[in-house]
Amino acid sequence: MSEPDVTIGRAKLNEIADQAGVSLSTVSKVLNGRSDVAAITRKRVEGILDEHGYQRRAGLPGRNTLIELVFPDLDTVWAMELIRGVENVAKANGLSVVVTESGNRHSPSPDWITGVLRRRPVGVVLVFSDLSEDAKAQLRSRAIPFVIVDPAGDPAPDVPSVGSANWSGGLMATRHLIELGHSRIAAITGPDDMMCSHARLDGFRSAMNTAKLPVDESLVAFGNFHVDGGRDNARAMLDRDDRPTAIFAGSDLQALGVLDAARSLGIQVPAQLSIVGYDDLQLAQWTSPSLTTVHQPLTRMAEEAARLIIRMSEGELESIPRVDLATRLIVRESTAALAARSA
């Protein structure tokens, strides 16, 4: 692969226009994200721009002062922690953050792409598990760096991304319960179609296996990461004679649901039931009792993504970065040593 040109002047753009068999103004329209170019022409020009390793000039006045952060859904409880992370790094670098809600869980909408091409940000932090090939091509051909922040844990291999150590999180949560003397431990993980759910559950299984404890499959469930997923699964598990003494809840919201199920069944937390959450959202400190939980470093993940964006915009990276930040256990009041067994 040849070294990318640092800038492409008018001469170079003429060359690209010739090669694509279009006018210079068409190349310029494509670069500016204008919609009045036929899709097939746009793709051809993008392909050639990509071959030439087109890079924008840094420091154009009034440009490159924005960093974009795109969510599929601003309703998620951790949106704020991610915004804060990008904002921290932006502020330190004299940049401003554009926050957009766009698209579905998989990719931002084409409308958003058009807007980004017009705004020409330093780069884009995307909170998506994947990005459409079309979106990737559009961003790459304009040399707009992008990084995926991926709490779901399943990024495509050709995309720069920042995640966290889900398997280790599940392992730590379960080890903590085992160290407290629990052996009948349930796990309510996330949805079946998210890789992070499987990674956390596999961590749980490994902790049980290495401690030579059996996993009762009737005490393993896939939830939905929301309160009701925790409540419904916990109610079924707790409303039986051989109920578990501890539950690893897979998310803080599910842990809130488990707390509610326990209260409605008259089961004391932590005296009769220990609960570990996952995420360490702000609210984990505020529940009663406060939640022992696995800290997912959402703010730091967003900071790392924003820093990568800035380095990429300065042409500093050689390979596609894929970073997983460490998780850690935060012990609060929802877990306790197993009391002597009552008859």
Place this chain on the structure above:
Amino acid sequence: MSEPDVTIGRAKLNEIADQAGVSLSTVSKVLNGRSDVAAITRKRVEGILDEHGYQRRAGLPGRNTLIELVFPDLDTVWAMELIRGVENVAKANGLSVVVTESGNRHSPSPDWITGVLRRRPVGVVLVFSDLSEDAKAQLRSRAIPFVIVDPAGDPAPDVPSVGSANWSGGLMATRHLIELGHSRIAAITGPDDMMCSHARLDGFRSAMNTAKLPVDESLVAFGNFHVDGGRDNARAMLDRDDRPTAIFAGSDLQALGVLDAARSLGIQVPAQLSIVGYDDLQLAQWTSPSLTTVHQPLTRMAEEAARLIIRMSEGELESIPRVDLATRLIVRESTAALAARSA
């Protein structure tokens, strides 16, 4: 007052430069928020621009596609609800939202102002109880419309703002408790130096007075709107023989603190104690029991502010808007009818 010019061309800027006794390039530097202009010169030019009713031309290519939202602190629990509101309106109008954390509770920092002047947004939504005279002058002289979203309830009279009905909120919360049969009711409102704390408390007093119920001043406290403020005040009130049977908590976070105080004293909610919160944050649905609370329409307040910004940028408003949106009571599980008095 003369009609403002819709645009100011080069000729007009020359006139302003003459009047200020500076060069055209200095006027242009001031307009663009450059820092290399002496403060005294900047102020003079701003004053003259303001006299001339300077307005930017709408629809400059690549301009006017941003709307700014500034927080003193992204750590507040309601930041997300406000971002969502501005984003809703921005999206519907083809705009993007720049989110910034800047300054203290009273005004954004001078750095931020410089950035805004450079970015030239459609307008600015500010989450501050006030704005420095300097900041107001800078935004006004560049004809950048701004609206304050003010959950604290004490906007300056010369500034457009959107708030909510704090007094009615306090009244509704207390009436609900009275209707359930409670008469020994405590109130933990917010900090003494925020007008919304006083408005909510006055609503509480009016509800008590019109029901001919005495207010026990030892059951009235100013909290800090955080969990510990609720917990500490509630513990003192609940750990006495003549404890209240209901507490109006003034914020959802304080209500969480009251819940925790009750649990640690072995007092059942709602059987032995009713609790009403204030705000209706998302988490109010997730506590156990879920919170009866006063809904403060934060997302709608931000939407209204963003809509006002757009109308102001189109020159549609004649007077300074000051809007208070209605609050309403959401009844959930933390309140119940007073049980027959035990001896």
